[in-house]
Each structure stands twice: as structure tokens, then as C-alpha cells.
Amino acid sequence: MNALCGGDHWPVLLGTRAYGQLRTLERDQKVLGTVHNKIKELSSGQFNWDNHRPVIGSTKYIPIYRAKLPFDLRIIYQISVEPDGRNTYDRQAIIILRIESRAHVDYRFWVKVSRHLVIYKGPEYRRRCVYRWHSGFPAKFPCADYRNPEKSDFVKYEDVRNEETEDIKNEEDAVHDQEELQNTVGLERYIPFSKAVYNAIVADLDVDLPMLLDTHERAIVKCTNASIVVGRSGTGKTTALIYKMRAVSQSAASEGGTRPVRQLFVTRSRVLAQHVESTFRGLARSAELASKTRAELETMAEEARQKPNQALAEFDNEIDLREDLPASFTALNDSHFPLFISFDKLCTLLEGDLSDQAEVKPKKTTTQHKRVEFNEFREKYWPRFTRKLTSGLDPALVYSEIVAVIKGSSEALESANGYLSRHHYTECLPRRVLSRLPAPTRDVVYSIFEQYQRQKGKNFEWDHADR
Secondary structure (H helix, E strand, O other): OOOOOOOOOEEEEEEEEHHHHHHOOOOOHHOOOOHHHHHHHHHHHOOOOOOOEEOOOOOOOOOOEEEOOOOOEEEEEEEEEOOOOOEEEEEEEEEEEEEEEEHHHHHHHHHHHHHHHHHHOOOOOOOOEEEOOOOOOOOOOOHHHOOOOOOOOOOEEEOOOOHHHOOOOHHHHOOOOHHHHHHHHHHHOEEEEOHHHHHHHHHOOOOOOOOOHHHHHHHHHHOOOOOOOOOOOOOOOHHHHHHHHHHHHHHHHHHOOOOOOEEEEEEHHHHHHHHHHHHHHHHHOOHHHHHHHHHHHHHHHHHHOOEEEEHHHHOOOOOOOOOOOOHHHHHOHHHOOOEEEHHHHHHHHHHHHHHHHHOOOOOHHHOOEEEOOOHHHHHHHHHOOOHHHOOOOHHHHHHHHHHHHHHHOOOHOOOOOOOHHHHHHHHHOOOHHHHOOOOHHHHHHHHHHHHHHHHHHHHHHHHOOOO
16 A cells, blocks of 8 residues: 555544534634644644644544644544445545643543444444554555555554553543533534635634535435435434535536526425525535635624524414515526425415416415414314313314314315215224224214314315315
8 A cells, every 4th residue: 555644635624513612712813823723734744742642542442632732722633534425435534523621621531432433433444544654643545545455554553652641540430421422423513624614713604514424415415316315303314405405506507507406495394494595505605705805704794693593583374484486386487496495385386376277366365364273273263162072082183183084184185075074084994094083983073073164164264184
């Protein structure tokens, strides 16, 4: 393997906690400049025993290092290799985990982090991380050599310079915050350090910065076919979708396209739609920060501070965040895309087209009528139903049966009225559905449904099943 001594450029990634700590240093430009110079020193491969000192006990797992700075600060970092979409490793990088004062550095915690990294990422990851130049400092080697790493000119770095490191107690004696450990090892997000990032910190500008995607997210972004992504909350589904939309837009622009790709992001939550749009636009704006002057950055920061944050507002069913959109979907133009809207707003746009096709002017009530959610059903409608019918019944159960079964089932869609008849609801549904409620209860639920339909019509209101 043809090794390059550490003088080659090293990509630097900031953990989200380290990025937040850098943001706090913005208040003292002298300290921030010192930290920035040290990061540049590491990035250029200028390793020495003052900025590449291992934490005792970590080198038998995944080595964790610290760099000494003035003002009694320490940069805690590791040498890593970034995963690509093929479950291999494509390049080495420096990951900055924390930037803390020496008094706050918990070295026992970092030993545990190093041990859990081996568990989380596997022994092959460690084997690729611990190869060093004969001097003991990190060395760069070509991407092709990652496929079949051999010792060659490299030696495994052992914990041989203990006298140069801070003394710590037995790592097994400490009890640490398991949630912080899990976040540091498995859930930490990384931001590639760049001029744009530094400018954002200097100007104290809150922007959305590009993050390093994990293996699964990269595979989703690179997939050019239709895909279904399934995962629990917090696994990165929305993040992958945002970056995939961004990649599609960038690909179209690089191919010389003059019109934007008409991408549509639809979600039930208005707040989420606004947040995703803000993140998408922010990623595009963050690329421009590298070329901004200090005066321009300060102007951007002042404008951001004066702009109200709509996400902090209390949203209800009457608020429409997209008043800039036309009355129908076909009236949208290229300037509206990529389009980030709620499902309800999308339905309103489609209803506008249906009204036009029927050669009927869109009724004002189409957008002015109020939708009946469960809270309105329970507080406004439920007390008005015949007490003999509602006695002993849960309004949540009744509302669910009305919206999801009587009006929302596939059989209801095929019926002439758009909802099931009493006979069909009480006797003709599949056995697994009928078994959930006894026939007498179903009969009572249907009577409540009939009263609900009459009252809702008088109030000129509608629910999800009506749409």
C-alpha cells in the first residue's frame, strides 16, 4: 500500500455537539480564531504530540485524541473512515467530537465511547482506523487500498506514550449518562467543516448546513427508481428525502435544464411541511456563505433575527400558511416548485381543478367551511346527540367507526351514497371487522352517524371522509 504521510489534506467533520460549542465561542473572536487555526492545522496533517495525544485506554479500541489549545481548551477528536453506500469505506477523515475546557473533559467517558465504537461499527472499522505511519502519526492512503488493506508501510498504533497523556481512573469505575453515550456513538450527526460553516459561526448566523449522510441515507439519495422507505421515528427518513430532492434539483441544473424539476413534498402536518421547506432552502443558501463578506453576513444575520419564526406559532385548522398559491393545482407555475404543502392544501388545489372542469365557479365554502376533527366532534356534536344513544359509548370509538368504516372503508367508496348502509355496516362487513363490535352496538353507532350527518350538513361542515 502506497502511503502518504500526514501532510495531505484531511477532511474535518464537526459533531453536532462540537458545532454548538463552536457557536458559543463566537462571543470571543480571539478564542474562535485560535480554535479555527488548530482545526486547519489538523486538517493539513500537521500532527505532533501536542495536538495528537491519545486518551489512555482508548487505543485498544478506537483511539480518541485530544489537541491542546490556549485558554485551557481541548479539542477531542478521532481519526475515522467514512462509509459509502456499498458498506465499504471510501476515505479517512477527522471527526471533532467536542471542544471543551480541560476541566470539563471526562476522559473516562471517552474511553467508553471508544469501546462502544468497536461494538457499533465492528472490528473491520477499527482495523482500518488504527493503521499509522512508522512515526505513530496518521497517514493517508489511496481509496483503492481501502478495499484490501495490508500492513505494508503501516504499523498499528499502540498505547506507548502514556506519559504524554492525562491520567485517568479505571474506566470501569465510572457511571456515565447512557443516553449521551448512545447519541455520541450511534446517533451523532456530522457537519463537514468548511469556509461556509466558519462564516456562519463568525456571524452567529443560524442556517441549515449540509450533514454527512449515513450508509442507508446515501443509498436512498442515490436510488433513481421509485422507492418505499420504512423506519421508526428519528431514523432519518425525512432527512434522506430532503437530500434526495436537493440532489434531483442539482442534477437537473448541472445538465443545463432551464426549468426546475416539479417536485412535490406532501405531509399531513403544516408545521412539518414548513420546516422541511425551510431546511431545503437553507441548504441551498448555505452554499453561498463561503463567498460572503463580513458585512454581508452581519446583514443576513440581522434580517434573520427580525424575521418571525412561523414554526413557533400556534396553528389551527383555520390558518393557511400558503396564501401565495393559486386556487387550483393546474395554475401552479415553475416558481412554485419544489412545492412543500400539507395534504389538506393539496386536496384544496385539486378541488379547484374539479370545480373548473364542472364549469362551476369554486364555492367560497370550499375553503371557508370548517373541517370537523375529533375535538370538534367530541365537544360540539357529541353533547347534541340523543343521550340514550351515547350512554356508555366512547366518542373516540364512534368517531373512528364513522370516519374510517362507515364513510372511509373501500366498500363505502363503491356505494352510491359514499357511505355504507345500515344493513351493510351491521351485517355485511368482513368477519374480522364485525367481530370488533357487537351488532347492537353497531346499530347504535349508525344511528349516531345519521344524526351527525344531518347536523354537519346544517353547519356546512365536512370531515376527512367527505373529502
